[in-house]
Every structure is written in structure tokens, then in C-alpha cells.
Amino acid sequence: MNWLLPRVLAAALAALVGGLIGGMVVQWSAPLLGVLLGVAAALGVIAVRDTLRGYRLIEWLRGSQEGPAPRDAGLWGELGYRVERAIRGREQGAALERERLSQFLSAIEASPNGVMLLDAGDQIEWCNSLAADHFGLDPQRDRRQRVTNLVRAPAFVGYLQAGRFSDAVLIPDPRGQRTLSVLVRDYGDDLKLVLSQDITERERSDGMRRDFVANVSHEIRTPLTVLAGFIETLVNLPLTDVERKRVLTLMTQQADRMATLVSDLLTLSQLEGSPRPHTDRWIALAPLLAQVQADARVLSARRHTLVFPSDIEVQIAGTQTELLSAITNLVNNAVRYTPEGGRVELTWKQLADGAGEIAVSDTGLGIAREHLPRLTERFYRVDGSRSRDTGGTGLGLAIVKHVVQRHGGELVIESELGRGSTFRLVFPAARVRCVTEVRELLADTRL
Numbered sequence: 133m134n135w136l137l138p139r140v141l142a143a144a145l146a147a148l149v150g151g152l153i154g155g156m157v158v159q160w161s162a163p164l165l166g167v168l169l170g171v172a173a174a175l176g177v178i179a180v181r182d183t184l185r186g187y188r189l190i191e192w193l194r195g196s197q198e199g200p201a202p203r204d205a206g207l208w209g210e211l212g213y214r215v216e217r218a219i220r221g222r223e224q225g226a227a228l229e230r231e232r233l234s235q236f237l238s239a240i241e242a243s244p245n246g247v248m249l250l251d252a253g254d255q256i257e258w259c260n261s262l263a264a265d266h267f268g269l270d271p272q273r274d275r276r277q278r279v280t281n282l283v284r285a286p287a288f289v290g291y292l293q294a295g296r297f298s299d300a301v302l303i304p305d306p307r308g309q310r311t312l313s314v315l316v317r318d319y320g321d322d323l324k325l326v327l328s329q330d331i332t333e334r335e336r337s338d339g340m341r342r343d344f345v346a347n348v349s350h351e352i353r354t355p356l357t358v359l360a361g362f363i364e365t366l367v368n369l370p371l372t373d374v375e376r377k378r379v380l381t382l383m384t385q386q387a388d389r390m391a392t393l394v395s396d397l398l399t400l401s402q403l404e405g406s407p408r409p410h411t412d413r414w415i416a417l418a419p420l421l422a423q424v425q426a427d428a429r430v431l432s433a434r435r436h437t438l439v440f441p442s443d444i445e446v447q448i449a450g451t452q453t454e455l456l457s458a459i460t461n462l463v464n465n466a467v468r469y470t471p472e473g474g475r476v477e478l479t480w481k482q483l484a485d486g487a488g489e490i491a492v493s494d495t496g497l498g499i500a501r502e503h504l505p506r507l508t509e510r511f512y513r514v515d516g517s518r519s520r521d522t523g524g525t526g527l528g529l530a531i532v533k534h535v536v537q538r539h540g541g542e543l544v545i546e547s548e549l550g551r552g553s554t555f556r557l558v559f560p561a562a563r564v565r566c567v568t569e570v571r572e573l574l575a576d577t578r579l
């Protein structure tokens with residue numbers, strides 16, 4: 133307001149000077165008219181100057197207001213300054229809001245769920261890229277489209293129309309490859325938030341768990357039923373000593389079968405629950421193979437030719453019980469699925485890249501190609517009755533695969549129906565070392 137007094141004084145002074153000059157110029161005819169004309173001329177000059185300054189300010193306001201407002205003194209200077217400050221303040225506020233909105237959208241973008249916002253007419257306002265992926269949408273192109281025109285799964289359309297959103301609805305994705313769990317929440321003024329989650333993996337593991345429980349129950353029920361039958365026979369029928377002995381032998385077989393199954397199940401659950409095998413605990417292969425060979429001899433009962441390597445000076449970093457279980461499973465399978473007179477051979481080979489390979493080959497029944505990819509699934513058997521007759525649980529290869537993967541390696545299966553099979557356990561170089569290398573290392577450190 134410090135321009136007000138100078139401005140009033142300047143106007144008064146201008147009017148005074150204008151009046152004096154006007155009065156002096158026309159004093160001989162009409163001095164009063166001269167004064168009035170002088171004052172009017174002075175005020176007119178002030179008005180023209182104000183108009184020009186006001187025009188400059190309005191021109192600036194009409195434009196993009198990028199540069200500073202016109203820097204005038206007095207009334208127009210303050211007006212320009214205050215208008216510019218108000219505009220800049222509003223611009224800063226808008227930029228801050230935009231920044232907040234973009235941070236908020238980035239946070240939703242990072243959400244592990246698909247998020248979609250619908251307006252009152254179920255038109256898409258916005259969706260994050262995960263929701264776009266789930267529903268096969270284009271976030272830009274499909275904006276303001278009615279969602280039910282694009283997501284046509286009948287369960288979803290019915291769910292949205294029914295308006296009861298307490299539970300999620302399960303729908304297939306547009307490609308039919310995944311299962312989505314979709315949940316809608318109302319918010320604001322008849323707006324909707326659609327949350328989607330890919331639950332394919334969860335469904336699959338739930339299904340696997342259900343199958344597993346069903347399989348285990350079935351595997352246990354079969355010997356239990358047989359045992360119950362034998363017990364009934366023993367109780368109700370007068371048996372001779374020979375018959376009784378035979379029944380008891382068969383009962384022992386069933387009990388053994390259950391014990392093997394439970395032991396394999398425990399092994400699997402231990403494998404799943406325990407930490408990865410140590411990389412610095414070195415297990416000598418030779419004594420391990422001696423034990424496997426002794427077990428195989430008992431199982432084969434001289435019906436097969438068993439060939440095992442001698443003098444293997446190799447160590448594998450890992451867990452002894454797991455390695456023993458994996459190799460025993462492979463050798464026992466080779467014996468069980470190879471008819472009498474066949475040959476079972478175990479070899480050790482160090483590969484060019486330092487990795488180590490234990491291969492168990494047999495000249496047995498072999499496996500048809502179509503079964504190979506599923507062999508390591510739990511309870512998968514090519515020939516169920518043969519597996520059970522020879523004491524199999526259907527869990528052996530699942531255990532082998534688990535063990536070798538935990539040791540950073542892989543199980544490779546080659547087989548030809550009627551000719552035999554080779555199962556290879558390949559361990560990475562970091563987990564394999566020769567005993568001679570160790571001796572050299574020790575000698576070096578002693579020097």
C-alpha cells in the first residue's frame with residue numbers, strides 16, 4: 133500500500149500543474165475552462181499510462197505466464213507481483229499433487245496384486261501392469277472401456293453384476309493358462325477396486341498335496357487291509373503249523389512294506405525340511421559304494437552280475453545319509469527291474485569340466501519313452517504291480533532327484549524298452565575332489 137500516497141499526490145500534482153498551465157495558456161479568454169482542460173489533460177495522461185501498464189499485465193496473463201510478470205512500479209507493479217505469486221503457488225501445489233499421485237501409482241504398480249479402478253459405470257479408470265497382464269488389457273488403449281466388454285469370463289461378469297463382494301471369485305485368465313482369484317471392493321461414490329492374484333501355483337501345490345495325501349492313504353490302506361484279512365484268518369480258522377507259518381510270513385511282508393513306505397516318506401519330509409547339504413563336508417565315495425554293493429548283493433541273491441568300481445579315490449561334498457540313500461535307490465531299482473541273469477554296473481567318471489558322474493546301468497526291462505518325464509513324480513510307477521511285488525514304494529526316484537538337486541547336481545535318465553536303463557547322478561565340480569589332490573594340497577601346506 134506504500135504506492136497509494138505517492139500515487140494520489142502525483143495525481144494531485146499533475147492535476148495542479150495541468151490546471152496552472154491550462155489557466156496560463158487561456159487566461160485572457162476563459163481561465164476556468166483552461167484550468168479544467170489542463171486538469172483533464174493531466175488525468176488523461178495518467179489514465180493512458182495506467183491502460184498501457186494494465187494491458188501489459190493482461191497480455192502476460194493471457195500467455196503461458198512462463199516468464200516473470202511485467203515489473204512496473206506502484207499499483208501495477210504490486211498487482212503483477214501478487215498475481216504472479218498466486219499463479220506460482222498454485223503451480224507448485226499442482227506439481228506436488230502430481231508428484232504424490234505418481235508416487236501413489238508407483239506404489240500400487242509395485243503391489244504383488246493386480247489393481248484396477250472402475251468408475252460408477254464399471255468403466256476402467258486405471259489399472260496397474262499386473263492387472264493388465266492378468267486380464268489381457270492394454271492400460272492406455274482400454275481406459276474408459278466397460279470392463280465386462282473386455283473381461284468376459286462368465287463367473288467374473290456374474291460376480292460384478294450380483295454385487296456381493298464378500299468373497300473372491302476364481303476365474304481363468306484370457307489365455308486359459310492361469311487361475312486368477314479376483315476380489316472387488318466398493319469405495320468412494322459407487323467406484324470399485326478390483327484386486328487380482330495369480331493363484332495357479334497355489335492351486336497346483338494344493339492339488340499336489342491332496343493327491344499326495346490320497347496316494348499315501350491308498351498305499352497304507354492296501355497292506356493294512358491285507359494284514360486285517362490275515363489276522364481274521366488266524367483268529368477264525370484252525371490252521372496247521374505250516375499254514376500258520378505261511379500266513380505269518382505274508383503278514384511280515386506287508387508289515388515290511390508299510391515300514392519301507394513310512395521310512396521313504398520320512399526321508400522325503402526330512403529332505404524338504406532340512407538345510408542344503410554342506411559344501412565343505414567331504415564324503416569318501418569308496419566306503420559308500422562298498423555299503424551299496426553289499427546291500428545289492430543281498431537283494432540280487434546271485435541272480436545278477438554286479439559290477440562295481442574299485443579304488444575310487446574321490447570325495448563328494450554333501451550329506452552322507454542322503455548320498456547313500458540316492459545311490460542305494462538307483463542300484464536297488466536296477467536289481468529289481470532286471471530279470472535274472474542280467475547285469476548291473478556302477479561307474480564313476482570325472483567330466484572335462486570337473487563335474488563328477490555316478491552312472492548306474494542295467495540290462496533290464498527298460499522304460500518306454502513316454503514315462504521318462506514323469507518317473508521322478510511321487511508314487512509314479514510304470515508297472516504298479518511289479519513295483520509293489522519287488523518292495524517298491526514309488527518314492528525312490530523322487531528321493532534320488534531331491535537329493536541330487538540339493539547337492540547342486542542333476543539326475544539324467546536314459547532308457548530303452550527291453551534293453552535296459554542308465555541313471556546318472558551328475559555332481560557339480562565344486563562338490564567333487566580327488567583324494568590325490570587333497571594329499572598334494574596337504575603336502576604343499578606342510579612344506
Ligand code: ADP
Pocket residue numbers: 461465466467469470494496497498499507508512513514515519520523524525526527528529530553
Ligand atoms: P518304485 O518304488 O516303484 O521302484 P521309483 O520311484 O524308484 O519307485 O521308480 C519309479 C518307477 O520307475 C518304477 O515303478 C519303475 O517302473 C521305473 N524304474 C525305476 N528304475 C528302473 C529301472 N532301473 N529299470 C526299469 N524301470 C525302472
